[in-house]
Amino acid sequence: MPRESKASPLLSLPGAVAAEAPDEGVAAHxxxxxxEQRALAGGTGFVDLSHRGVITVTGPDRLSWLxxxxxxxxxxxxxxxxTEALVLSANGHIEHALSLxxxxxxxxxxxxxxxxxxxxxxxxxMKFFYQVEVADRTDDFAVVHLPAGSIAEAPEGVQARxxxxxxxxxxxxxxxxxxxxxxxxxxxxxxxxxxxVEAHRPRLGLETDHRTIPHELGLxxxxxxxxxxxxxxxxxxxxxxxxGKPPRRLVFLHLDGSEVSLPPHxxxxxxxxDGPEGRQLGFVTTSARHHExxxxxxxxxxxNVAVDAPLLVGEKTAASQEVVVEP
Numbered sequence: 431m432p433r434e435s436k437a438s439p440l441l442s443l444p445g446a447v448a449a450e451a452p453d454e455g456v457a458a459h460x461x462x463x464x465x466e467q468r469a470l471a472g473g474t475g476f477v478d479l480s481h482r483g484v485i486t487v488t489g490p491d492r493l494s495w496l497x498x499x500x501x502x503x504x505x506x507x508x509x510x511x512x513t514e515a516l517v518l519s520a521n522g523h524i525e526h527a528l529s530l531x532x533x534x535x536x537x538x539x540x541x542x543x544x545x546x547x548x549x550x551x552x553x554x555x556m557k558f559f560y561q562v563e564v565a566d567r568t569d570d571f572a573v574v575h576l577p578a579g580s581i582a583e584a585p586e587g588v589q590a591r592x593x594x595x596x597x598x599x600x601x602x603x604x605x606x607x608x609x610x611x612x613x614x615x616x617x618x619x620x621x622x623x624x625x626x627v628e629a630h631r632p633r634l635g636l637e638t639d640h641r642t643i644p645h646e647l648g649l650x651x652x653x654x655x656x657x658x659x660x661x662x663x664x665x666x667x668x669x670x671x672x673x674g675k676p677p678r679r680l681v682f683l684h685l686d687g688s689e690v691s692l693p694p695h696x697x698x699x700x701x702x703x704d705g706p707e708g709r710q711l712g713f714v715t716t717s718a719r720h721h722e723x724x725x726x727x728x729x730x731x732x733x734n735v736a737v738d739a740p741l742l743v744g745e746k747t748a749a750s751q752e753v754v755v756e757p
Contacts, residue, residue, distance in 0.1 A: 435481035435543050438572075439607050440616060449619050452543055452635055455481035459618035464721040466617035467624055471721070473579025475615045477622045479598070480572035480606060483546030485528075487537040487553070489562040496537060499556055500528070501644065501667070503655040509534035512591040512598075514653035516644060517552065522666025524642050526552070527634040527653065529598065531591040538589050538600050540573045542634045572603045575622065582613050595629060624718035627728055630682055630754045636695065637680060637715040637728060643667070645676035646730065648755045678712065678730045679755035683741070685717070685725035686748040692717040692725055693743045699729050702740035702748060711735050714743055733757050 435455030441448055445461030448454070456478045459466060469475040487496060497505035502515035509532055517526035526549045528539040541549055546566050553564045576582050576597040584590045584599050591598040601609055610616055626633065632647040643666060644654045654667060670676055685693070699712040712731030720726050727743070729751075735741075737757060741749040 438478050438480045440478045440480075440610055443610070443616055446616075447618070453481060453619045455543070457616065457618040458620045460616050463618070463620055463624075463719065466615070466621035467721040469615060470577040470617050470621055470625055473577050473581070475577065475617045476580075476582070476610070476613050477575040477577075477617050477619065478572075478606075478610070479540070479575050479619070479622075480603065481543045482568075482573045483541040483543060483549075484567045484571045484573065484600060485539045485541060485546055485550060485553075486565050486567050487539075487562055488535065488565075489560070491560040492537050492562050493532065495557075495560040495562050497658070499553070499661060501654040501661060501663075502530070503658045504530065504532075504537075507532050507537075510592075512593050514649075516649065516653050517549065518644075518661070518663025518667070520662055522643050522663040522670075523640065524634065524638050524644060524647075529591060531589065533589050536589075538591070540591075540598060540600070545634070567600075570603055571600045572606045574599045574601050574606070574609060576613075577625075585609065595625075595631070620718070623716065624720045624726070627682075627716050627718045627726055628720055628723065630680070630728065632680060632728070633716065637730065639730075642678075642730075643670060643676055645670050646678045646755060647680050675733055675757075676755070677733055679733050679757060680715075681712075681729050681731055681735075682752040682754050683714070683727040683729055683743065683749040684723065684752070685727055685743065687724040689725070689747050692719065693727065693747055697744045699731055699749070700742045701735075702742040704742075706742065706745045708742070711741075728754075 438456045446457040449458035500515040515528045578596045589600045697714040698710040700708040715728045717727040
């Protein structure tokens with residue numbers, strides 16, 4: 431069972447409404463979802479992601495060792511350069527997703543809430559004779575996200591991951607409230623998730639299930655490096671990349687804005703022409719309300735679904751798709 435996240439002290443901020451699974455422990459919003467989205471899109475404010483797990487790897491062999499275990503090329507990862515990596519099963523299915531950065535002496539990673547225990551157990555089992563130490567630092571460090579364009583400076587000594595989507599700070603947990611007071615306004619995870627969906631960025635546990643392979647989510651070249659040595663699951667990655675196509679593909683959906691409710695996770699996707707009794711061709715992975723686009727979603731559908739086919743989500747929500755992963 432995944433470990434439950436501790437409640438963030440920022441849930442005491444004015445207007446804070448607690449998020450639901452899988453983001454328990456932080457705020458869904460602080461009273462104005464669209465204002466919070468617009469602030470993030472404009473490069474202001476921050477998002478409390480302190481419910482995410484934090485793992486560190488130290489020791490002289492850390493990068494060469496991680497290189498053997500992960501899908502990403504990290505043996506010569508420069509200090510301060512952010513990257514994404516996966517842990518796959520022997521059959522090539524996604525088991526863990528890591529958001530990584532190395533500071534020259536320690537590799538920092540944040541992971542999905544509650545997954546750090548299983549990841550730590552796997553890493554510990556693979557240490558063998560390598561000079562590495564793996565630690566769960568979730569109780570000591572809180573992840574905070576600064577959006578792209580933010581001019582806020584990271585506190586001195588705080589490790590940051592800078593990407594095209596913003597900066598993730600590994601903030602000492604004891605300083606979270608002080609940071610919030612100086613860097614507001616706070617935005618909730620619903621605003622963060624809406625911008626993630628808009629950017630077509632998949633998330634472990636939402637866009638994945640027990641049989642997801644990286645090709646289905648467009649992660650080849652993003653979190654999977656094709657020119658590196660062996661790792662668990664590499665055979666599947668190479669075979670599908672060189673000889674075939676993945677059975678499913680990630681799509682971006684524009685949803686009918688007249689519906690009051692958003693479709694839930696795993697809501698069925700069908701061809702609109704077949705109606706609600708038609709054959710299920712996929713499912714919604716994440717849905718969100720966007721401040722400009724209206725209701726949107728990511729979904730996994732069968733690869734051969736025509737890209738211009740009108741779709742039906744659930745019983746009555748019309749949807750049109752944009753290609754994320756080519757069929």
